[in-house]
Amino acid sequence: MIEKVWAMYFSATDTTKTTVCRIADKLTEVFACEKGECDFTYPEAREKVYSFSEHDLVVFGTPVYAGRVPNVLLPFLRTVCGNNALAIPVVLFGNRNFDDALAELRDILSEDGFVCTAAAAFVGEHAFSDVLAKGRPDEDDLAFADQFALKLAAMVCNGTAKNRIEVPGESPQSEYFKPKGPDGNPIDIRRVKSYVNENCDNCGICAEVCPMGSISRADVREYTGICIKCGACVKKCPQKARYYTDKNFLFHREDLENRLTERGECSVWL
Numbered sequence: 001m002i003e004k005v006w007a008m009y010f011s012a013t014d015t016t017k018t019t020v021c022r023i024a025d026k027l028t029e030v031f032a033c034e035k036g037e038c039d040f041t042y043p044e045a046r047e048k049v050y051s052f053s054e055h056d057l058v059v060f061g062t063p064v065y066a067g068r069v070p071n072v073l074l075p076f077l078r079t080v081c082g083n084n085a086l087a088i089p090v091v092l093f094g095n096r097n098f099d100d101a102l103a104e105l106r107d108i109l110s111e112d113g114f115v116c117t118a119a120a121a122f123v124g125e126h127a128f129s130d131v132l133a134k135g136r137p138d139e140d141d142l143a144f145a146d147q148f149a150l151k152l153a154a155m156v157c158n159g160t161a162k163n164r165i166e167v168p169g170e171s172p173q174s175e176y177f178k179p180k181g182p183d184g185n186p187i188d189i190r191r192v193k194s195y196v197n198e199n200c201d202n203c204g205i206c207a208e209v210c211p212m213g214s215i216s217r218a219d220v221r222e223y224t225g226i227c228i229k230c231g232a233c234v235k236k237c238p239q240k241a242r243y244y245t246d247k248n249f250l251f252h253r254e255d256l257e258n259r260l261t262e263r264g265e266c267s268v269w270l
């Protein structure tokens with residue numbers, strides 16, 4: 001008997017949040033139960049320990065970074081206690097591929113004590129770009145999310161929901177996806193950071209939305225920690241003042257934009 005449906009997610013540019021909340025809202029409606037929300041995008045939320053029970057159903061989402069679950073989240077993810085709650089791992093990817101990310105999220109949640117009964121991979125606007133998978137998840141994606149939730153609810157109600165969902169991807173996972181530079185060799189963009197131009201009016205939004213807490217509030221041109229290139233500060237800057245100059249990063253972004261022009265499919269497993 002499901003008593004509470006949770007939307008739990010990390011979402012720097014809101015595509016995971018939108019998708020996970022839509023699935024959770026539909027499930028809440030069908031089960032006519034309570035809804036909970038746990039947003040662990042910001043550092044303070046990742047200091048708490050979250051614990052569930054067998055009466056909970058948790059729609060659990062992360063973006064895909066380099067074909068995997070973002071590695072900065074791993075220490076936090078291992079602290080979550082499933083206690084046999086049902087979980088739906090959901091990953092959002094930017095029209096390239098989710099590679100091993102969904103299998104990895106399913107494995108982590110299983111190790112946390114969740115029963116992963118279904119899973120989904122949805123397309124979201126790419127964090128590096130404002131044209132790649134632009135505007136996704138869109139209305140069609142969200143209608144697909146509704147259908148997924150309805151089918152899942154029916155399976156939970158009639159007792160046919162799975163005890164462990166099989167999904168594509170290696171388990172255990174091996175490599176992270178490595179982007180390539182103009183010469184075809186792998187590039188390392190881990191140290192790349194954006195710069196700030198003269199349009200900046202010091203509103204401080206970029207510092208507020210950084211999931212790593214890495215932009216100085218006193219001077220938004222300064223970094224106080226690592227940058228994971230999540231795109232939040234760039235996309236949420238009202239003045240469009242943040243920009244990249246790194247040649248390899250710019251090449252990779254343009255290469256993705258030029259190659260991945262076809263609409264990527266969302267997929268679900270039940």
Ligand SMILES: Cc1cc2nc3c(=O)[nH]c(=O)nc-3n(C[C@H](O)[C@H](O)[C@H](O)COP(=O)(O)O)c2cc1C
Nearest residue numbers: 012013014015016063066067094096097124126127
């Ligand atoms: C560091 C980084 C690596 C990424 N790697 C991939 C990838 O391997 N495949 C892909 O399709 N999208 C990739 N993306 C795009 C994100 O998965 C996509 O934009 C997602 O919708 C972002 O989720 P959010 O809006 O919840 O933050 C990457 C984004 C970032 C920031």
Ligand code: SF4
Nearest residue numbers: 200201203204206237
């Ligand atoms: S969000 Fe943009 S305008 Fe506001 S402080 Fe940051 S860079 Fe400046």
Ligand code: SF4
Nearest residue numbers: 210227228230231233
């Ligand atoms: S500084 Fe880096 S980690 Fe922080 S919001 Fe900007 S892109 Fe994301």
